[in-house]
Amino acid sequence: MIKWLLMLALASGSAYAATPRQILDSLVAQAGPASAARGEKLYRGKFSGGKTADSCTACHTDNAKAVGQHVRTSKAIDPLAPVAHKDRFTDPEKVEKWFKRNCNDVLGRACSPQKKADFTAYMISLQ
Amino acid sequence: MHNDYRITWKHLLTLLLAVGGSTLLITRAPAHDQANFPMPGGKTYVDECGSCHTAYAPGMLPARSWRKLMAELADHFGEDASLADPRRMEITQALELLASDGSQATVRMRRINAAIPANAAPQRISETGYFKFIHDEVRPSIWKRKQIGTLANCIACHPRANDGRYGEREIRIPQN
Numbered sequence: 001m002i003k004w005l006l007m008l009a010l011a012s013g014s015a016y017a018a019t020p021r022q023i024l025d026s027l028v029a030q031a032g033p034a035s036a037a038r039g040e041k042l043y044r045g046k047f048s049g050g051k052t053a054d055s056c057t058a059c060h061t062d063n064a065k066a067v068g069q070h071v072r073t074s075k076a077i078d079p080l081a082p083v084a085h086k087d088r089f090t091d092p093e094k095v096e097k098w099f100k101r102n103c104n105d106v107l108g109r110a111c112s113p114q115k116k117a118d119f120t121a122y123m124i125s126l127q
Numbered sequence: 128m129h130n131d132y133r134i135t136w137k138h139l140l141t142l143l144l145a146v147g148g149s150t151l152l153i154t155r156a157p158a159h160d161q162a163n164f165p166m167p168g169g170k171t172y173v174d175e176c177g178s179c180h181t182a183y184a185p186g187m188l189p190a191r192s193w194r195k196l197m198a199e200l201a202d203h204f205g206e207d208a209s210l211a212d213p214r215r216m217e218i219t220q221a222l223e224l225l226a227s228d229g230s231q232a233t234v235r236m237r238r239i240n241a242a243i244p245a246n247a248a249p250q251r252i253s254e255t256g257y258f259k260f261i262h263d264e265v266r267p268s269i270w271k272r273k274q275i276g277t278l279a280n281c282i283a284c285h286p287r288a289n290d291g292r293y294g295e296r297e298i299r300i301p302q303n
Contacts, residue, residue, distance in 0.1 A: 051205065072206075073180040074276025074283065101207060
């Protein structure tokens, strides 16, 4: 009875949860080894392909452990680094959704699995 | 036996909380505070519509405005905010139900609605007559503060806006 209730409680909770490490592992499985240094270059780089902003830092700031601000709506954005905000990189569907949106906003195209793996490795490396 | 009961109740509570948190149950604003707006229950609305900006209260616009907005998410004020069904449908229905012309509209919501021409489907809350009227004493220099930036950044000054709460006692205007 108790087991059954527990399972129901779990099943009715929303998205499937993972750890940042598991999310990185599944990206590495598609892309090959990840480099936090390359990830930092993507994070800090200036690009011209997108319509909304020229860099990730435009909304997430120079410091991924700090609170960011959306360039268009001015809304505060919780830090991206998992060390500063425990929910980050724990929901694969959410991570995928924002890579799709934000890479398009900044680069004008999707990020390759390699870029996503590097970026995630950089975020996890921040302590 | 007694032990069994205790454990079962604890888990029942967990179950109730989990179920309550994962469906779009409707939360009702208490009638005594007229600056409370009913919000779609659960996390879906705030997750999907509250990440780029405030999760706006449905009661700020009529159903026809929300229907139009939800049908044009691929070009949402220049952003791609598209959502797959059934989530899009689910949110559209919740917005329509709690809209300013919905059957459960509060007195304040009906006033908001009365100020919107019947042949218009405004997409911006910040351009409606009610919004302008209620904020006409907020100076332009305040809107331009770094942490506020735009009129539509409700949550910067109304910290509980995502719960539909705009009461005067809860207003906190950022100083810079």
